[in-house]
Amino acid sequence: MSLSMGACPHAWRHHLQHRGHMWATSPAFRRQLFLLRSLAPTCAHGGRASSSSLQVHAMSAAAGPVYEADAEAVVRRITPPLDRARHKGQAGKIAVIGGCREYTGAPYFAAISALKVGADLSHVFCTKDAATVIKSYSPELIVHPILEESYSVKDDERESVSSSILAEIAKWMERFDCIVVGPGLGRDTFLMDCVSNIMRHARQANIPTVVDGDGLFLVTNNIGLVEDNPLAILTPNVYEYKRLVQKVLNCEVNEENASEQLTALCQKIGGVTIMRKGKADLISDGKKVTQVSTFGSPRRCGGQGDILSGSVAVFSSWARHFLLSNEQTTEKSVNPMVLGCIAGSLLLRKAASLAFEKNKRSTVTTDIIEFLGQSLEDISPAGR
Amino acid sequence: MSLSMGACPHAWRHHLQHRGHMWATSPAFRRQLFLLRSLAPTCAHGGRASSSSLQVHAMSAAAGPVYEADAEAVVRRITPPLDRARHKGQAGKIAVIGGCREYTGAPYFAAISALKVGADLSHVFCTKDAATVIKSYSPELIVHPILEESYSVKDDERESVSSSILAEIAKWMERFDCIVVGPGLGRDTFLMDCVSNIMRHARQANIPTVVDGDGLFLVTNNIGLVEDNPLAILTPNVYEYKRLVQKVLNCEVNEENASEQLTALCQKIGGVTIMRKGKADLISDGKKVTQVSTFGSPRRCGGQGDILSGSVAVFSSWARHFLLSNEQTTEKSVNPMVLGCIAGSLLLRKAASLAFEKNKRSTVTTDIIEFLGQSLEDISPAGR
Structure with missing residues (x-):
């Protein structure tokens, strides 16, 4: 239309x-x-x-x-004041589930972005191969080398290894305000099974879950992992959205009916929030559709989706805390997951714009991450 | 002359x-x-x-x-406008085949240069030993630890390992706009055989291939790998060119007849583009000889050839897309591989000049890479 x-x-x-x-x-x-x-x-x-x-x-x-969306107002409203009486962890504890033999950049980008937006602690749960590398990118992250891929697990040990991975991560789960599943996860079948268990556990523990990258591949093939979970956010790009629509709605993406289709997709999955990334990011939880179209950057270097997933994890946690602490207000009808998407989308776009202004065609993801802080400060000054 | x-x-x-x-x-x-x-x-x-x-x-x-060559005009003409409607990958997906137990800097330089020139995604396919190190240089690269050297492969497993390496890389090949073969490849015989298979596969898939460093050693000893391939670019330095001339033309390099000899070399190999690096870079596809002689820097630190190979990969992909999308014009008679060499040569020279101005004798390759963005911006502003 x-x-x-x-x-x-x-x-x-x-x-x-x-x-x-x-x-x-x-x-x-x-x-x-x-x-x-x-x-x-x-x-x-x-x-x-x-x-x-x-x-x-x-x-x-x-x-x-x-x-x-009036995304700047959303950012200002949900970003918590920096209170001197607060302790470590109260501004957010995020975990990224991802990183395998092949991919290490994506989980790093997601986890460091969470810190740079303002979370206090950022963890990564990845394979042993990935852990050494991700640790070497930054001493700021807490990196747990606990996942395994098929090649490193004997057939008769799969069940016990899978159980011990879940047990290890379960020890940590309740400490997290949000987990991000997917950046650099890869598609190894054993790893996918383990991550499915982790997602089920997170859901039982009521931990909000942002699903991106290979996590979306997993979820698209097993929609039950997020079905009827109001604390799940899916952040598909154009290709991932296409597969999701084909699988869930059994049809092709209809650009002229984008809003209706996105609403239908959310409703069919039941209660999840979806941010369809594109020229404008379309965000819906099946009830309404909001967009963020602030121009970011024409550069399409890989890794920007990882920044977004880490940022959305922090903002949706903040939105949730904000709304829970204002229970008496009617704002409890607002979906914090939607607010988190709006805020994350705007912040990435602002940071990408500043990074592009400085670095032009040679802008890479690390350059954008450097501007997350200034972008947030421009919208919601910490010193106020 | x-x-x-x-x-x-x-x-x-x-x-x-x-x-x-x-x-x-x-x-x-x-x-x-x-x-x-x-x-x-x-x-x-x-x-x-x-x-x-x-x-x-x-x-x-x-x-x-x-x-x-009017190299600045070439750069301006082939560099694609940054279109807001574009998706990740449309500005170029490059892969470097190189990196072994001994060498890790060269493939990194080539791959990161491709990103800094403006490609969206840059992969490296290397040995397991090299992968951890290359990954740790930068989270921006996607590094695949799939190659093997003789010392890590048992004699009776060589065939199966070789097949599985090719199968793994074949899954990715068609996604790439160009591959760079050789930076930090080493000269292990088993690895060389595997890379020969990869080159044959790339050729069948019509993927443009820039050959540098140890890739030139491989090709010089097996000229059939690039023979009659109009999508192949060889970028020999003075020593590599000498060996190529000896092997293919069965004579010594003749400086007084440089243009004729380069033309003859291209014609004898058949259809490939050769950039003979030197004080002036001489570029030919066997039909004409063009040179780029803009002064760069008197510093000769190792690694500049790797910057060049990564840059040429991006520019030749852009030139190819530019010419394919302008099929109706008579420009289709222009060889995009030649244009890619001209543009890459100029950009390295400009960046080396700026880096030397700043760092003088202590200029290293990383310093030059830092100026690729500004050099391109000076010639072809992204905001136009």
């Missing part, structure tokens, strides 16, 4: 206003309106948004409006 | 003008002229070159003119 309407702005605006009036009475619209109001939205010119200006903000897909 | 004529500039200029007239009717000359025109050549004073000024630009060897 956004494509077909694009050619005729008058028809598009009329359509939105019309839809706005029709929609104004629906619970979904009221919830959306509330979310945007409660998070102190600003319009494009920096002023506070009125309910009527929301209609102008809205971008339409055939199935319903896609609102541009 | 350039040496013997050097003592008598009048004779040299007269000779060129004379040759220019004679050559003007040949298809080779018209193609060269078109290439230089279509790539918006500038003369030494910055103005647009006329056909007559080309004669002044030309440096002659006995066999024919050697044109100074």
Whole structure:
């Protein structure tokens, strides 16, 4: 719809206003309106948004409006003040499950990004081969060499090894505010089985879980791992989203109906939050669709998705704590997983923009990570 | 010729003008002229070159003119615009085949240079010993520890190991826009056999291949690996060129006849592009000889050839895409491998110059890599 309407702005605006009036009475619209109001939205010119200006903000897909999130307001609202009385760990403890013989950069990017956004502790659970390398990237991370791939496990030991891996990680699980499953995980079948067990355990322990990269490959082939889990976030790129739609909805991606399809996908899986990454990131939990379209960088170097998954883990933890500590307010109807996606998306885009400004075509993922701190400071100064 | 004529500039200029007239009717000359025109050549004073000024630009060897490439125009023409709608990988996916127990710096330099020039993804396929170290240099690279050297393979397992190495790399091959064979490869016989198979596979899959370092040792002893492959680029230094000439032309290097000899070498091998590195880099595909003589740096620290091979891989991929997407134009007669060599040569020289200005005698390869981005930005601004 956004494509077909694009050619005729008058028809598009009329359509939105019309839809706005029709929609104004629906619970979904009221919830959306509330979310945007409660998070102190600003319009494009920096002023506070009125309910009527929301209609102008809205971008339409055939199935319903896609609102541009006031992502800066979300970041400001959920980022916790730096309280001198706080202890280590209270700003967030994140763990990344990933890193194998082949991939070590991705889990490092996700874990270091979590720290650079502001988490206190960042762990990586990976294979022995990967651990030495990931440790060498940075002394800031706590790296556990506990996963195994098929080649290092004898057939008759698979069950016992799998059990001891789960037991080892279970000791840690409840300490984490969020885990990220997938960066640099690879696709080894034994490792995939172990990670499936870890995901089931995290779910039982109510630990929010961001699924990216090879974790999405795992989940797409075993959707039960995230089905009906409101604490799960999937962050597919264009290719991963295509496979997810094919598998779950049994059809192809429909760009003209992007919003409706994303909503349907979330509903079919049941309760999960999905951030469909692209030129604009579309975010939905099956109830509404929000987008973040702030321009980041035209550079598409590999690794930016890992920054995003680590950032989303921190922000969704912060959003969850924020909403839990404000239980008396009506903001409890807001989904913290959605807020985490909005904030993570904006921060990556801001950091990528600053890194590109400095490094142009030679921008690599490490350059973007360097700007996470400044980007967050620009939006939500720590000293306030 | 350039040496013997050097003592008598009048004779040299007269000779060129004379040759220019004679050559003007040949298809080779018209193609060269078109290439230089279509790539918006500038003369030494910055103005647009006329056909007559080309004669002044030309440096002659006995066999024919050697044109100074308008390398900046080539870089500007083939470097793709940074399009916001693009996805990860569309600006280039490069793989380096190299890295063994002894050498780890060279494949790293080649692979990281590809990223810094602007590729989206850069892989390294190396031995297990090398992989841990190369990974630890940078989390930006994807490093596959799949190659083996003789010492780690039992005699009766050589065939099966060789097959599984090829199978593993074959899974990836079609994703790459270009591979670089040789940086830090070493000369282990088993490894050489495996890499020969990889080169044959790349050729069948029509993947452009830059051959440098120990890859040139392999190719010099088995010229069939690149024979009649228009997607192969050889980048020999003075010693590697000497061995290549001895082996293929069965004679010694003739400096006074450099252009003719390079042309003959390309023609004898059949269709490959050769960049003979030196004070000026001479580039030919057997049809014409172009040179890049922009001054770089007087520092000769090891590793600059690796930067060059990674850069040439990216630029030749870009040139190929540029020409394929402009099929209707007559530019399709231009060899993208030649353009890739011209662009890579210039970029290294510019970066080496900036690095030397800053670091003087202590300039090392890493310092030069740091300036690849600025050098490209100076020539072809990303924000245009």
